[in-house]
Amino acid sequence: MAVGVFDSGLGGLTVLDAVTRRLPDVPFVYLGDNAHAPYGVRTHDDIFNLTCAAVERLWAEGCDLVILACNTASAAALKRMQETWIPRDKRVLGVFVPLIEALTERQWGDNSPPREVAVKHVALFATPATVASRAFQRELAFRAIGVDVEAQPCGGVVDAIEQGDEILAEALVRSHVDALKRRMPQPQAAVLGCTHYPLMEDAFKAALGPDVKVFSQANLVADSLADYLARRPEFLGRGLQSKFLTTGDPVAVSSRATQFLRRPIRFEAA
Ligand code: DGL
Numbered sequence: 001m002a003v004g005v006f007d008s009g010l011g012g013l014t015v016l017d018a019v020t021r022r023l024p025d026v027p028f029v030y031l032g033d034n035a036h037a038p039y040g041v042r043t044h045d046d047i048f049n050l051t052c053a054a055v056e057r058l059w060a061e062g063c064d065l066v067i068l069a070c071n072t073a074s075a076a077a078l079k080r081m082q083e084t085w086i087p088r089d090k091r092v093l094g095v096f097v098p099l100i101e102a103l104t105e106r107q108w109g110d111n112s113p114p115r116e117v118a119v120k121h122v123a124l125f126a127t128p129a130t131v132a133s134r135a136f137q138r139e140l141a142f143r144a145i146g147v148d149v150e151a152q153p154c155g156g157v158v159d160a161i162e163q164g165d166e167i168l169a170e171a172l173v174r175s176h177v178d179a180l181k182r183r184m185p186q187p188q189a190a191v192l193g194c195t196h197y198p199l200m201e202d203a204f205k206a207a208l209g210p211d212v213k214v215f216s217q218a219n220l221v222a223d224s225l226a227d228y229l230a231r232r233p234e235f236l237g238r239g240l241q242s243k244f245l246t247t248g249d250p251v252a253v254s255s256r257a258t259q260f261l262r263r264p265i266r267f268e269a270a
Contacts, residue, residue, distance in 0.1 A: 001027065001236035004028075004055070005019065005067050006033075006051070007031075007195055008032070008073070009248075010032060010161060011194060012030065012032065012069030014198040015067065015222075017261065019225055023225065027239060028242050029243050030245065034162065034253050037158065037248075038127065038158040038159055039070065039072040039129060040072050040128050047072060047073055061239045062237050062239025062240070064090050064237040065090070065237060069195050071127070072129045072130050072194070073094075074094030075133040076130070078092065096135060096136065101224075103117070114144050115144065116144070116146050117146075120147060120188060121148050121187050122149045122150070122188070124150070124151040124152065124190075124193050125152050125177075125191065125193060125194070125197060126152075126153065127153065127154065130153075132153075152176050154197070157169055158194065164256045166260075169200050169203070174203065177208055187212055190213070192204060244267040245267065250267040250268055
């Protein structure tokens, strides 16, 4: 019984931490496609092909259920995977919907028509590919009306994090928040729509100021996974062991993961 967690690189570790805290008895196999990160500047076809290859690798580890802990893959590839590629005995879930349900104060499975919600001005920070997909606005429109979304593609931030350059990542966060605020001076809520960004959450909060409620995904995804497994325990999978796999250099990736999460993490070659 193991569940797979996939990200283009280190960002999904923020989700992995939350799901491990929420479901301490479930083994998780993490796969970071660090050799091909960042995904956020790739084409949708490229993201689809890389994500399918990674998910197959996790299936081979006995993970019948895989979480795409990557907004870029969830936004650019998941719908196509679900429609054309995933066999009936496997499941792949994304990270977008739990976040939008939280923002729109909905419970899982509430398919009632879109309605007015408390929050009216939302800043979305995400990768260029996620912003270009407009998947966030599409999912939001199914559930809420009258919400103004201003999206900021945060070029460079994932690259800086993957390279272990915290100072550059912080400077880029400040400049992306400034750019967003020029277009939407007073957002009520900000969505960190990339699983790498919680690693820079303090920098986002400092730049946004105390009046902006920051939504990040990890705990929301953990709650929704716990709920899913309670309903569908057969998708716990055959694997038994937790591990960290990377398509990149395991030594370099382990050291950057340890730096960002401030606890030792050891990756193996995928
Ligand atoms: N962490 C990912 C996301 O949530 C991917 C970032 C990237 O590879 O560009 O979007």
